[in-house]
Amino acid sequence: MIVVVDFGSQTAHLIARRIKELGIHSDLVLPEQAIETIKKEKPAGIIFSGGPSSVYGKNAPTIDPAIFSFGIPILGICYGLQLTAKLLSGEVVSGKKEYGPATVKISNFKFQISNGLPEEFIVWMSHGDEVVSMPKEFVILGSSKHVQYAFVANEDKKIYGIQFHPEVEHTEHGGVLLKNFVEICKEKVSHHVIDIQAIEKKIQEKVGERAYVIGAVSGGVDSTVAGVLTAKAIGKRFIPIYVDNGLMREGTEERVKNIFHKTSSVKPIVVREERELLRQLHGIKDPEKKRRIIGKHYIDVFEKQMQKLVSSGKPVKFLLQGTIYSDVIESQGSKHASKIKSHHNVGGLPKKMKLTLLEPLREFYKDEVREIGRRLGIPEEFIRQQPFPGPGYAIRIRGEVTKDRLKKIRMADRIVLEELEKAGILFDIFQSFPVMTGAYSTAVKGDEKFFGEVVCLRVIETKDIMTAVWSRLPYDLLQKISSRIVNEVPGISRVVYDITTKPPATMEWE
Ligand code: XMP
Numbered sequence: 001m002i003v004v005v006d007f008g009s010q011t012a013h014l015i016a017r018r019i020k021e022l023g024i025h026s027d028l029v030l031p032e033q034a035i036e037t038i039k040k041e042k043p044a045g046i047i048f049s050g051g052p053s054s055v056y057g058k059n060a061p062t063i064d065p066a067i068f069s070f071g072i073p074i075l076g077i078c079y080g081l082q083l084t085a086k087l088l089s090g091e092v093v094s095g096k097k098e099y100g101p102a103t104v105k106i107s108n109f110k111f112q113i114s115n116g117l118p119e120e121f122i123v124w125m126s127h128g129d130e131v132v133s134m135p136k137e138f139v140i141l142g143s144s145k146h147v148q149y150a151f152v153a154n155e156d157k158k159i160y161g162i163q164f165h166p167e168v169e170h171t172e173h174g175g176v177l178l179k180n181f182v183e184i185c186k187e188k189v190s191h192h193v194i195d196i197q198a199i200e201k202k203i204q205e206k207v208g209e210r211a212y213v214i215g216a217v218s219g220g221v222d223s224t225v226a227g228v229l230t231a232k233a234i235g236k237r238f239i240p241i242y243v244d245n246g247l248m249r250e251g252t253e254e255r256v257k258n259i260f261h262k263t264s265s266v267k268p269i270v271v272r273e274e275r276e277l278l279r280q281l282h283g284i285k286d287p288e289k290k291r292r293i294i295g296k297h298y299i300d301v302f303e304k305q306m307q308k309l310v311s312s313g314k315p316v317k318f319l320l321q322g323t324i325y326s327d328v329i330e331s332q333g334s335k336h337a338s339k340i341k342s343h344h345n346v347g348g349l350p351k352k353m354k355l356t357l358l359e360p361l362r363e364f365y366k367d368e369v370r371e372i373g374r375r376l377g378i379p380e381e382f383i384r385q386q387p388f389p390g391p392g393y394a395i396r397i398r399g400e401v402t403k404d405r406l407k408k409i410r411m412a413d414r415i416v417l418e419e420l421e422k423a424g425i426l427f428d429i430f431q432s433f434p435v436m437t438g439a440y441s442t443a444v445k446g447d448e449k450f451f452g453e454v455v456c457l458r459v460i461e462t463k464d465i466m467t468a469v470w471s472r473l474p475y476d477l478l479q480k481i482s483s484r485i486v487n488e489v490p491g492i493s494r495v496v497y498d499i500t501t502k503p504p505a506t507m508e509w510e
Helices: 012-021 031-041 065-069 079-087 174-193 196-207 221-237 252-263 274-281 287-311 325-330 337-344 366-375 392-396 403-422 475-488
Strands: 002-005 026-029 045-048 074-077 091-106 120-133 139-144 151-154 159-162 212-216 238-244 269-272 316-320 356-358 431-445 448-461 492-497
Touching (some): 002 031, 012 026, 012 174, 026 031, 031 065, 045 079, 045 174, 065 079, 079 091, 079 120, 079 159, 196 316, 196 366, 212 287, 221 252, 221 316, 221 366, 238 252, 238 287, 269 287, 274 287, 287 316, 392 403, 392 431, 403 431, 403 448, 431 492, 448 475
Parallel strands (some): 002 026, 212 238, 238 269, 316 356, 448 492
Antiparallel strands (some): 139 151, 151 159, 431 448
């Protein structure tokens, strides 16, 4: 439930209604009853409504500042933002009165609260006062022509403020903002109730006493956490399969094996398929054809393994998948979702082989999956690793995938990761990777002039995957990466940096 503290706004009830429309219970309370209600009800979130007063006015409604240390996400709207500023030692002045439409420009998309918002949109303003400074823990996420502090956040404490009114119809994307806030509240609450034993018990109940479960472990966080959980729940009746198809990052196989070794008695089956897959990919340049070949090959390998297991007396009945809550939601909207999941989670398999799906992480958000992973003993660097596409390097090599180009991209990739780590920003970015562009340019090394392949570096930040921006990496770091790639990777003539947002460009090049 989310509590809306009513500071007298005509639209306070509308806020509560909008929250209810998002499927969350919401109650209005008066400021003087708020603390008591919050202590009793333990809401997931608190919204401060707008109001007609000025925060410095006589008898202006206020609230006990202790509320900011309850650890509950807070969203201040209009007067709610101004009161937040005043109580936390910001500054509010009587500004230019503003009633009606205004354009807000979003300057920072780093946090979940801005997910899905466009760079510019029309909002409804209705205020006489204005915030002109906030404590340093707050950052400005958006401004209008007259109001610099139109949208602010203290991401650590999950305290947000907006000068305009997201609850009214005339504010474009107001619903998106409120939905983002609700999601933030939900994540914070569900964090407290992860019960690993209960998840394991559910797996045991579903699988029963005798059946076997197989699952692909590709080295991604979700499939690994799901795998380790299942290994803990049913021991050796879980059979993880790692397909070494030659398209994965260096060291992936070792990392996966180590994790299972460290956390359970289960050992993944490793199937060597690099030669066969490269043979199948020979001469193929079309990205979708590559994806199809890789996907089909994966299914063939799985089928063979499954037949082997069944004929050795192991009745495999379930297929483990690392589906998480955002996959469930995104599959309704994301362009790639069905494709991603159909490859990554070996879609087509359960039906073809009459397997039942086992999806123990289906109800959990990404950060909860990470938390489960930590509690299962999976190392932090593994848990915070970048997502890596199912078809691996094949979709980062424009044109034909060859052993030689795979070797080059792997070397370049390692250089990028090493340098980002040295610079201490590896975990701040979503994905970083070189692309073998298939374009060629001239370079001179020593006295020798040669024509070598151009590598493009793509480094991106995103919260929602649907939209992304390129990382503003320091020039010196870019220089270092570029120098190392052209010097250390044979046959590379040039490194360029991709400065295109998504949309229109996708994150991957293919
Ligand atoms: P795009 O390129 O669509 O990427 O902006 C969004 C996210 O999806 C990943 N991606 C894939 N993952 N199979 C996968 O498992 C695929 O075919 C695929 N294509 C894109 C991409 O790495 C990014 O995280």
